[in-house]
Amino acid sequence: MATRVGRTGRRLSVRFLLISLASLVVTLLQAPAGADSVDPAAEARAFRDYFLHKFPNVKPDDFVNGPYALNEDMRRQWEEKEQFPPYEFSLENGKELFARPFANGKHYADCFADQGIAIRQNYPQFDAASGKVVTLELALNQCREANGEKAISYTGEDMAALTAYMAYTSRGMPFDIKIPNDPRAIEAYENGKRYFYTRRGQLNFSCATCHVQNPGEHLRAEVLAPALGILNAMPIYRSEWGGMGTTSRRFISCNSQVRGVPLPPQSDEYRDLEYYLSYVSNGLPISGPGSRP
Amino acid sequence: MRRLSKVSLGILGLLAILSTKSAAFAAGPEADFKTAYAAAEAAEKQAGVLRNQWLPTETALADARKAAEKSDFDRAVAAAKEAEALAKASIFQANSEKEAWKNLEIR
Numbered sequence: 525m526a527t528r529v530g531r532t533g534r535r536l537s538v539r540f541l542l543i544s545l546a547s548l549v550v551t552l553l554q555a556p557a558g559a560d561s562v563d564p565a566a567e568a569r570a571f572r573d574y575f576l577h578k579f580p581n582v583k584p585d586d587f588v589n590g591p592y593a594l595n596e597d598m599r600r601q602w603e604e605k606e607q608f609p610p611y612e613f614s615l616e617n618g619k620e621l622f623a624r625p626f627a628n629g630k631h632y633a634d635c636f637a638d639q640g641i642a643i644r645q646n647y648p649q650f651d652a653a654s655g656k657v658v659t660l661e662l663a664l665n666q667c668r669e670a671n672g673e674k675a676i677s678y679t680g681e682d683m684a685a686l687t688a689y690m691a692y693t694s695r696g697m698p699f700d701i702k703i704p705n706d707p708r709a710i711e712a713y714e715n716g717k718r719y720f721y722t723r724r725g726q727l728n729f730s731c732a733t734c735h736v737q738n739p740g741e742h743l744r745a746e747v748l749a750p751a752l753g754i755l756n757a758m759p760i761y762r763s764e765w766g767g768m769g770t771t772s773r774r775f776i777s778c779n780s781q782v783r784g785v786p787l788p789p790q791s792d793e794y795r796d797l798e799y800y801l802s803y804v805s806n807g808l809p810i811s812g813p814g815s816r817p
Numbered sequence: 818m819r820r821l822s823k824v825s826l827g828i829l830g831l832l833a834i835l836s837t838k839s840a841a842f843a844a845g846p847e848a849d850f851k852t853a854y855a856a857a858e859a860a861e862k863q864a865g866v867l868r869n870q871w872l873p874t875e876t877a878l879a880d881a882r883k884a885a886e887k888s889d890f891d892r893a894v895a896a897a898k899e900a901e902a903l904a905k906a907s908i909f910q911a912n913s914e915k916e917a918w919k920n921l922e923i924r
Contacts, residue, residue: 784870
């Protein structure tokens with residue numbers, strides 16, 4: 525930019541140079557984030573605005589209810605079902621698992637801030653020690669391993685139950701994901717964003733093709749959830765699964781749907797993806813555990 | 818000049834015969850399968866490095882192995898070639914998406 529201004533200045537009058545310099549200053553003031561620098565807060569605002577404009581009749585907080593926010597019929601059926609929610613059993617199970625001591629006498633609660641109650645909205649976190657993103661599922665297994673227990677499956681019932689319970693204690697609390705001023709944290713966010721928008725699989729779809737460009741549309745029997753608030757209801761009960769599914773399980777099945785080979789659960793890419801998707805939903809309330817038809 | 822070219826033609830001809838013979842010796846349906854499968858596997862490995870393998874590639878590779886086990890090498894070669902084509906398409910996709918993903922980004 526500076527060199528172009530300089531070259532122009534040499535060729536044109538001083539007055540023109542002053543004008544172009546002034547306009548450069550104005551441009552810089554209007555767009556503090558240049559093409560190369562990253563401004564996650566501005567990107568999150570743009571992300572949110574996209575959905576608010578696309579669905580002017582949906583209240584911002586309602587996006588956390590996924591397809592129900594966009595489809596009246598589904599919403600009515602869901603509201604009836606919520607009298608006896610299908611995740612109830614898992615929730616009870618999760619509460620019990622969470623309280624059960626490890627062999628060494630310690631508990632999950634000992635691994636988390638505030639004894640692990642009402643903290644789900646703070647995950648994923650960027651961990652400065654490892655330089656990586658730590659999701660809630662990962663933190664639970666790190667807790668187990670630090671206490672001499674074996675890790676549990678990221679796609680199994682127990683992980684779903686534990687995260688269901690933790691989400692429940694955070695219901696209504698807005699996502700509060702932090703990106704510390706650490707180049708590795710920004711990079712994780714950027715990698716998550718790139719993963720989200722990258723087309724993959726034989727069908728050549730990105731996450732955004734379905735959850736940004738086509739939310740509210742039918743895909744076979746399902747109605748596509750909007751990407752805004754898409755993780756707030758996790759984990760979710762699905763009739764199709766006949767049970768609960770973790771965030772890991774959902775990412776894997778969405779990759780498979782486009783005929784891509786899914787990555788291992790909690791691989792760096794999925795962790796970064798969860799970091800990005802949670803960050804852009806900052807401010808929206810946790811609604812998990814959720815249930816889907 | 819003319820004699821020289823005749824000699825070299827003769828040598829070339831000999832080489833050609835030799836090489837067809839050795840090719841015929843190494844060839845055969847099983848060797849064709851092995852070559853085709855190795856190429857497909859190499860491409861799929863590359864797609865794996867790019868974190869962008871496709872499920873149908875994996876299916877085609879498995880089909881190739883299954884057919885080869887039954888000594889149905891025609892089918893095995895066909896499946897391996899399909900796998901290679903799919904793997905190459907996934908590599909192309911991963912490489913073009915290195916920039917193209919930005920087109921979908923909400924700004």
